[in-house]
Amino acid sequence: MNNSAISAMVSLNSLQSRLDVIADNIANMDTVGYKRKESSFEDVLTTIQQQHKDFKSADRATPLGYNVGYGIKPASVAANWEQGPLMETGIPTDLAIQGNGLIAVENNGNIAYTREGAFHFVPDPADVSSMLLVNNEGDKVLSRGDNPAPIKVPTDAKVAIDDKGNIWTVLNGTTDRVLSGKIFVVEPERPEGLDQIDGNKFVLANGVTANDVFRISAGAALENAPENVSLLSGYLEKSNVDLTVEMSEMVQVQRAYQLMSRALTSSDTMMNLANNMRG
Template structure:
């Protein structure tokens, strides 16, 4: 296979990966807390091809060497962490984070992190007369100690802007703090690994102390919690469609280059035959 065919085939594969990312973004446009994914491209291999000395004629201004590439590939997939718009729901346990923060939840026994805050209380099957705060999939929402957030059955509960779970047994009863939601602030979002379900986990070998900002008790944070709101995804349909059209044109050009290369290779084989 000649160089033009290799470059076209490699580029088509990478363009298809980028198209898949755009399709995934569009599919999750209505997923609360979703952060759009984007791919970064880089050259697979570029080298300088030297021409014969016969081409070095008097008056020639161009150098003998020319660049030869072998297409591009998707070097990495990252998330765009731009804040999404807030949608008011009026439900006290619907929470939206403003700022660089993530909620902690327990997924299959592992601590995961998410921006999707559509939570609700359900009966705690392990403890009588107790309710547990869970996410949309039924995963327990964690407190700062890494335990599920629970409150007694006979109370009304709300969450304030600091993530504290406030409870009252009656309208005139005093407010009790039942705990504080786990809200972490990553040092760098690139350290988090995206997994299915709109969750993020720590990669192997990375600890929470390394990945998240460590603050002393009582330290003021710029992260706020809005109760009664959900954060929309930050996917812009118009931008995604525009980029998809551009990538489709690039894919068509690469496919045409591959077809032309195949035709030239066929002609060369016929000449030798």
């Protein structure tokens, strides 16, 4: 197989991956807290093909040899952490994250992190006098501290959440405000150490610890919320996907895909002609 066919075939596979990323972004335009994915590419292999010595000339401005590439491949897919627009809901348990932060939730017995702040209270099946703060998938929101645990509040309490994730409750018939929990908020310093999973959540990548990713590691140091992150009660952060940008990039990728398809077709035609030549 000649170089043009190899380059076109490899590039077609990479462009298909880019189209998949764009399609995923468009599909999640209305997903609360979704972060746009961006993919980067790199050369598969580049070699220098030497020209015949007859091309050598004293008047030649460039050296003999020319680059031969073998297409491109996806290097990485990363989330764009740019702040999304805010949408007012008026619901006290809806939380929009301002800044580069994530909220920790319990996911299948493990800790996951999300920016989707559409939370609500549900009855605690183990304690009828308490309610649990959960997201739309039923994942329990965790509290800060040495041993993160699900956040609980009394069933008959009025709840308010401040900008640092402190949960204040007032029991019916009283006026005293009580601190009932602190939402586990973290600030990723190296977000590349997080893998995105279903449900618009992130988990630590294999072999990566919380100390490697977060500005403040898990444990007692998380008693205080990150200084650069705040929560806005009664709002939700919308997706940061811009449909105009995605459609523009889709057109560019489709044109590149058509070009590579033509290159593959031309290469196939040339090989057929060479196979049918008679000496």
